[in-house]
Each structure stands twice: as C-alpha cells, then as structure tokens.
Amino acid sequence: MPEFLWIIPALPFGGFLLLAIAGRRVSKTWVALIGAGSVGLAFAAALSVGISFIGAAPGVNSYVLDLGTWISVNGFTSSFSLYLDALSLVMVLVITFVGFLIHIYSAGFMAGEEDYARFFAYMNLFIGSMLILVLADDLLFLYLGWEGVGLCSYLLIGFWYKDPLNGLAARKAFVVTRIGDTSLSLGLFLLATNLGTLRIQEVMYLAAGRWPVGSGMALAASALLLGGAIGKSAQLPLQTWLPDAMAGPTPVSALIHAATMVTAGVYLIARTHLLFTLAPQVQTAVAVIGALTLVVAGLSAVTQRDIKRVLAYSTISQIGYMFVALGVGAWSAAIFHFMTHAFFKALLFLGAGMVIISVDHEHDMFKMGGLRSQLPAVFWTFLIGACSLSALPFVTAGFYSKELIIYYSLASPLGNRWLWVAGVLGAFITSLYAFRMVFITFFGESRFRVRERPGMIMTVPAAVLAVLSLVAGFIELPASAGKTRIFSTFLSSSLPAITIREAAPGAETALSAFAAIVSLLGIFLAYILFFHRRRYADRLTASRAGRLGHRFLFGGWGFDWLYNAFIVRPFVWIARINKDDFIDLVYLGMLWSGSRLSNILSISQNGKVRTYALGIAFGAVIALAIMVFK
Amino acid sequence: MTAVYSEHALVLSVVLFALGLFGVLIRRNIIFILLSIEIMLNAAGLAFVAAGAKWAAADGQVMFIFILAMAAAEVSVGLALALQMHHKLKTLDADSADRMKG
Numbered sequence: 001m002p003e004f005l006w007i008i009p010a011l012p013f014g015g016f017l018l019l020a021i022a023g024r025r026v027s028k029t030w031v032a033l034i035g036a037g038s039v040g041l042a043f044a045a046a047l048s049v050g051i052s053f054i055g056a057a058p059g060v061n062s063y064v065l066d067l068g069t070w071i072s073v074n075g076f077t078s079s080f081s082l083y084l085d086a087l088s089l090v091m092v093l094v095i096t097f098v099g100f101l102i103h104i105y106s107a108g109f110m111a112g113e114e115d116y117a118r119f120f121a122y123m124n125l126f127i128g129s130m131l132i133l134v135l136a137d138d139l140l141f142l143y144l145g146w147e148g149v150g151l152c153s154y155l156l157i158g159f160w161y162k163d164p165l166n167g168l169a170a171r172k173a174f175v176v177t178r179i180g181d182t183s184l185s186l187g188l189f190l191l192a193t194n195l196g197t198l199r200i201q202e203v204m205y206l207a208a209g210r211w212p213v214g215s216g217m218a219l220a221a222s223a224l225l226l227g228g229a230i231g232k233s234a235q236l237p238l239q240t241w242l243p244d245a246m247a248g249p250t251p252v253s254a255l256i257h258a259a260t261m262v263t264a265g266v267y268l269i270a271r272t273h274l275l276f277t278l279a280p281q282v283q284t285a286v287a288v289i290g291a292l293t294l295v296v297a298g299l300s301a302v303t304q305r306d307i308k309r310v311l312a313y314s315t316i317s318q319i320g321y322m323f324v325a326l327g328v329g330a331w332s333a334a335i336f337h338f339m340t341h342a343f344f345k346a347l348l349f350l351g352a353g354m355v356i357i358s359v360d361h362e363h364d365m366f367k368m369g370g371l372r373s374q375l376p377a378v379f380w381t382f383l384i385g386a387c388s389l390s391a392l393p394f395v396t397a398g399f400y401s402k403e404l405i406i407y408y409s410l411a412s413p414l415g416n417r418w419l420w421v422a423g424v425l426g427a428f429i430t431s432l433y434a435f436r437m438v439f440i441t442f443f444g445e446s447r448f449r450v451r452e453r454p455g456m457i458m459t460v461p462a463a464v465l466a467v468l469s470l471v472a473g474f475i476e477l478p479a480s481a482g483k484t485r486i487f488s489t490f491l492s493s494s495l496p497a498i499t500i501r502e503a504a505p506g507a508e509t510a511l512s513a514f515a516a517i518v519s520l521l522g523i524f525l526a527y528i529l530f531f532h533r534r535r536y537a538d539r540l541t542a543s544r545a546g547r548l549g550h551r552f553l554f555g556g557w558g559f560d561w562l563y564n565a566f567i568v569r570p571f572v573w574i575a576r577i578n579k580d581d582f583i584d585l586v587y588l589g590m591l592w593s594g595s596r597l598s599n600i601l602s603i604s605q606n607g608k609v610r611t612y613a614l615g616i617a618f619g620a621v622i623a624l625a626i627m628v629f630k
Numbered sequence: 631m632t633a634v635y636s637e638h639a640l641v642l643s644v645v646l647f648a649l650g651l652f653g654v655l656i657r658r659n660i661i662f663i664l665l666s667i668e669i670m671l672n673a674a675g676l677a678f679v680a681a682g683a684k685w686a687a688a689d690g691q692v693m694f695i696f697i698l699a700m701a702a703a704e705v706s707v708g709l710a711l712a713l714q715m716h717h718k719l720k721t722l723d724a725d726s727a728d729r730m731k732g
Contacts, residue, residue: 609727610654610658610724617651
C-alpha cells in the first residue's frame with residue numbers, strides 16, 4: 001500500500017481546490033463535509049498506509065516514493081519525492097488525526113461565520129502543506145511545505161482581516177518567521193553546494209562521511225538549520241510572533257500554533273539529527289535555547305490575562321522541552337512529547353475556544369470565573385488538558401513524556417544539571433499557570449451567564465482528545481512503572497536510541513518522583529494563590545516590585561519592546577530619511593535632465609521656417625565637415 | 631577666349647549656392663525665399679554639369695534635367711503655398727507663419 005502514499009497530502013490539497021473554486025456556491029454543510037472529510041480521508045489513508053508499512057517485511061525501515069523531477073540543472077537534481085519511515089508516519093498520523101478533530105470542531109465553532117468556505121480552504125491547504133513538510137524526502141520539497149504552512153499561518157491569523165490589528169499580527173508572524181526561513185534557506189544552499197544533493201538521507205550519509213565531528217561546515221549547516229527551526233517553533237529569540245498569532249480564530253490556534261506547525265522545527269531537527277550530532281556545540285545550543293525558552297515563556301504565561309495568550313506562552317514553553325530533548329540526544333522523547341503535546345494542547349485550545357464563544361468572545365479570564373457549573377463538559381475536558389499539561393503523575397500522558405525529557409536532560413551524556421534544573425523549574429511553572437487558568441476561569445464567583453452551551457460537534461472532538469491526553473502516555477513508560485518502550489522502539493528505526501550514563505539503581509525513579517512532587521507543588525501554589533487565598537496574589541502584584549515584575553513578564557520579557565526600539569524603529573527611521581537614497585537620485589536625475597533637455601530643445605521648435613532652414617544648413621555643414629576631415 | 635576650367639565653374643556654383651543660402655536665411659518675404667531656393671538648385675545643377683564636363687560623362691547633364699524637373703514641381707507647390715499664405719495671413723512674411731510651434 002505505500003505506493004499510495006501520495007494520496008495522503010493530495011486529499012487536503014484536493015479539498016482546498018474544491019473549496020477555493022466552488023466554496024461560495026455550495027451550502028455550509030457541504031463546505032464542512034468537504035473540509036473535514038478530506039482530512040478525515042487523509043487520516044484513513046495514513047492509517048492504512050501505516051498498517052501496511054508496519055506489517056511490511058522486517059528490515060524495511062523506509063519507503064521512498066518518487067513523483068517526478070522538480071529541478072534538474074547542472075548535475076543538481078531535486079525531485080518531488082516522499083519518504084515514509086517511523087518518524088514521518090508518527091507525524092502524519094498525529095497531524096491528520098488532530099487536524100481531523102479540529103476540522104470537525106471548526107464546523108461548529110465557525111458556524112456563524114460568513115467566510116466559512118475560505119476558512120476551510122485555508123485549513124485544508126495548511127494540512128496539505130504540513131503533510132508535504134513531514135513527508136518530503138528532499139529538503140527543497142520540505143521547504144515548499146515549510147513555506148506553505150507559513151503562508152497559511154499568515155492567512156489564518158489575519159482571517160478576520162477587517163480588524164487592522166489582526167492584519168498586523170499576521171504580518172508580524174510572517175516577518176518574524178521569515179528570519180528563520182532565511183536562515184533555513186541559507187542552510188539549504190550550503191548543503192546543496194557542498195554535498196551536491198538535498199535528499200535528506202543522502203545529505204546525512206554524505207555529511208557523516210565528509211565532515212568530521214565539530215568541523216566548521218557541519219557547525220555552519222546545523223546552525224543555519226537551527227535558525228530555521230527557532231523561527232518556526234517560536235523559540236528564543238524569535239518567539240515574539242506566537243502570542244500575537246492568537247488573533248486568529250481559536251481552531252487555527254489549536255491546529256497551527258499548538259499541535260502541528262510550530263513543531264515543524266522540532267521535526268526538522270529530528271529529521272536531520274545526524275547533522276546535529278556532527279556539531280555537538282550546536283546541539284548544546286539547541287538544549288540551552290530550549291531550556292531558556294521553557295522558563296522564560298512559562299514565567300510570562302503566569303501573568304497573562306487573555307486565556308489564549310496563556311496557552312500561547314505555554315506552547316512556546318512546551319516546545320522548549322522538546323528542544324531540550326533534541327539537544328541532549330533524546331530524539332524519540334522529543335517526538336513523544338510532540339505527540340502528547342499535540343493532544344493536550346489542541347484539547348486546551350478547543351476548551352478555551354468553547355469558553356470564549358460561550359462568553360460572547362471575551363478573552364479575559366478575570367471576567368469569566370465560575371464557569372464550572374455552567375459549562376460542565378468544557379470544564380472536565382479542560383481540566384484533563386490542564387492536568388496533562390502540568391504532568392499530573394501516573395494518569396496523564398503529559399507526565400510520561402515530560403518526565404522522560406527531564407530525566408534524560410540529566411542522564412544523557414549531553415545533559416547536565418542546569419538543563420535538569422530548568423526542566424524541573426519549568427514543570428513547576430507549568431502546573432502553576434495551568435491551574436491558575438483553571439481556577440480563574442472555572443472557579444470563584446460567577447461573572448457571566450452562559451446563554452448557550454457548545455454543541456456536540458464541539459464537545460465530542462474535545463472528549464476524544466481528552467481520552468488521548470490521558471492514555472497516550474501508556475505506550476512509553478519509565479522503568480519504575482512497567483518499562484514499556486513501544487514508542488521509542490518503533491521510532492528506533494529512524495532515530496537512534498539515547499545512550500544514558502550509568503546511574504545508581506533507582507535514580508530514575510527518585511528523579512521522576514521529585515519532578516512529580518514539584519509539579520504537584522505548582523498546582524498547590526496555584527490553588528493557594530488563585531483560589532484559596534486570592535488576596536495573596538493580589539497583594540503580591542500590588543507591591544511596587546510585584547507590579548514592575550508583573551508588567552515585565554506580562555509584556556513577554558520586553559522582547560517586543562527591545563525589537564521595536566532596536567530594529568523596527570531604526571529601520572523605519574532609516575527608511576524614512578533614506579526615502580531619496582542614492583539609487584533614487586539616479587532615477588530622479590534622469591527624470592530631471594530629461595525634462596530640462598526637453599525644455600531646451602523645445603525652444604528650437606519655434607515654428608519659424610528660417611530657423612529650421614538654419615538648422616538644416618548647420619547640420620549639412622557638420623555632415624560635410626565630417627566627410628571631408630574624417 | 632580663355633578656356634573655362636571646371637574649377638572656375640565649381641567656384642561659381644559655390645558662390646551661387648552661398649548666395650542662395652543666405653537669401654533663404656535672411657529674407658523674410660516668402661517669394662524671395664523661393665527665389666533663393668531656385669538659385670541654390672541651379673548652383674547645384676551647375677556643379678553637376680561642371681563635373682560631367684570634367685570627366686566627359688553625360689551623367690551631369692542628366693542630373694541637371696532631374697533638378698530642373700524637380701525645381702518646376704517645387705516652384706508650383708511653393709507658389710501655391712505662397713498664395714494660400716497670402717490668402718490666410720494677408721502677408722508674405724514667413725516669420726508670421728509660426729502658429730504651429732513644434
């Protein structure tokens with residue numbers, strides 16, 4: 001069956017074309033059926049391809065499907081080829097499945113929307129591009145998908161384009177990720193010129209043969225790829241676009257800015273992991289960036305008022321965990337966390353979306369409050385999502401994936417105790433902001449009367465994701481709890497297993513227990529500050545230092561201010577004073593001299609016959625002179 | 631009787647041509663301009679004939695016949711223009727016909 005691999009990305013693209021052409025002429029029911037149906041079918045196709053792939057002969061670890069040549073010039077060839085292995089299969093399954101659920105949810109969420117067809121067309125285009133990104137065998141083809149998701153992200157953030165602020169947020173996301181994209185494309189140029197190919201497997205094979213560990217080329221190539229990953233995955237210092245990207249409709253935030261697109265950077269690094277093992281310094285940089293990001297973004301999340309911005313910072317922070325895992329060589333742990341994060345973060349966004357439409361599109365959590373009894377279904381699913389996010393021990397998927405990363409950040413030969421401290425601190429902050437969100441939104445006194453509860457079409461996808469947020473972790477259990485390794489064994493054919501340092505027996509259990517206790521402490525602190533003794537939190541923010549700190553964290557550590565002051569404003573200033581720059585002067589000069597010359601010459605056109613005769617005589621004399629004296 | 635050299639004829643044609651040219655440039659009356667053009671044409675004809683005589687070829691005289699025919703046509707058009715000009719502008723001053731600038 002793997003020869004039908006092309007169907008998986010083709011289905012959403014077909015849905016996009018159909019909706020783009022005929023979307024306005026058919027009813028909303030049909031639009032939703034086409035939009036969600038194409039992704040659902042893609043999931044079914046992925047499932048059947050996956051089953052046949054797993055059931056294939058042992059030793060067959062990958063499958064390449066060549067769909068034709070894209071570019072063939074001077075010995076360099078780039079082709080439309082798809083590559084299926086364990087890693088891309090996991091990505092495809094998660095993308096199509098979570099995407100399918102979110103599409104169903106969108107059918108309800110966007111029901112009152114005028115541009116229903118446009119929304120679903122963009123969403124389908126996004127899923128198609130993302131599938132190209134994860135299935136591409138060729139880095140250039142991957143780059144096509146990479147830019148495709150960037151474009152869809154821009155289109156969907158600015159979906160409600162009538163508000164200029166949304167357009168601004170869309171442009172910001174586009175421009176900031178473009179910095180990373182530029183770095184990635186430079187990386188591709190470097191690889192193409194030095195290795196003569198962009199096929200990922202060949203690139204890794206050739207690079208391992210030609211470049212010694214720590215060589216300049218390997219460093220440059222992997223650093224440039226890392227730049228691309230940072231931009232797309234909203235890591236420090238390019239994370240500023242993601243909180244603003246919440247301007248888009250909530251299903252968009254769930255799909256693009258939580259479950260799939262932002263993890264493209266994680267996928268890229270995992271896909272080209274061999275390049276990163278050739279450049280240990282860059283790999284360390286990956287871990288350090290991840291560790292810094294997870295703490296920085298987590299602290300910002302604690303202070304946000306907008307429920308979606310909390311989730312946005314939380315996403316940045318969780319992807320920071322994945323980067324830490326990649327940085328210490330725990331490749332499969334990163335992908336595992338990607339999967340569980342896709343489930344629980346999509347769930348949280350869907351829950352937040354249901355809350356938001358139930359309270360008349362209010363985003364401020366402090367104006368909600370006490371929604372527990374009014375929206376029970378939303379409350380329970382959201383609670384499960386928050387538990388999974390804050391890694392509640394034993395019962396949630398988030399626990400298993402996050403504990404794994406925290407453990408490896410210490411146990412891996414590439415890890416160290418600072419990464420571990422950051423991970424544990426992050427776990428504490430995560431449970432603090434997750435339950436702050438739960439307590440403020442759903443507990444306390446009720447400030448809002450909900451008129452209409454979200455329908456089945458929205459609650460069912462959330463319920464499915466809630467179940468997965470609980471049970472998806474059981475396929476990879478630590479030594480202390482049964483030692484199941486289904487996930488990493490499956491991925492071991494495409495990602496090398498991690499080697500861990502020798503440790504005292506029971507160290508893993510002790511470390512896990514410690515991290516679990518820290519998570520619980522975070523929940524407890526949230527309970528005290530935001531439910532039991534609300535005035536402590538108020539008193540904390542009322543003090544002078546507290547107010548300053550709050551403002552600092554609320555604004556995302558002043559990154560936006562910094563970029564505005566040092567990049568945006570100087571650039572605008574230079575652009576303004578340099579409006580008539582040198583290049584312009586050349587053209588203005590041509591214009592000026594042209595009109596001057598025309599003025600001068602038009603004097604000669606005075607209509608007097610004798611002047612013309614003089615001109616002719618003069619010209620004849622010159623012509624004769626040239627003939628005679630040449 | 632002294633022989634007429636072709637150089638003499640050429641000098642004469644240059645003088646005539648210069649006279650005609652200055653006439654065209656200096657005179658304002660359109661009739662005189664036409665006259666001056668006639669002089670220039672004949673100067674050119676003379677040069678052709680002189681050249682033909684020097685190399686004993688009939689081409690020079692053939693060219694002069696062409697020039698004569700052209701001059702006849704030119705004069706008829708020129709005089710018609712002068713008549714029209716007088717009719718429209720009540721003057722024969724060539725400089726007053728400068729309404730079409732450029």
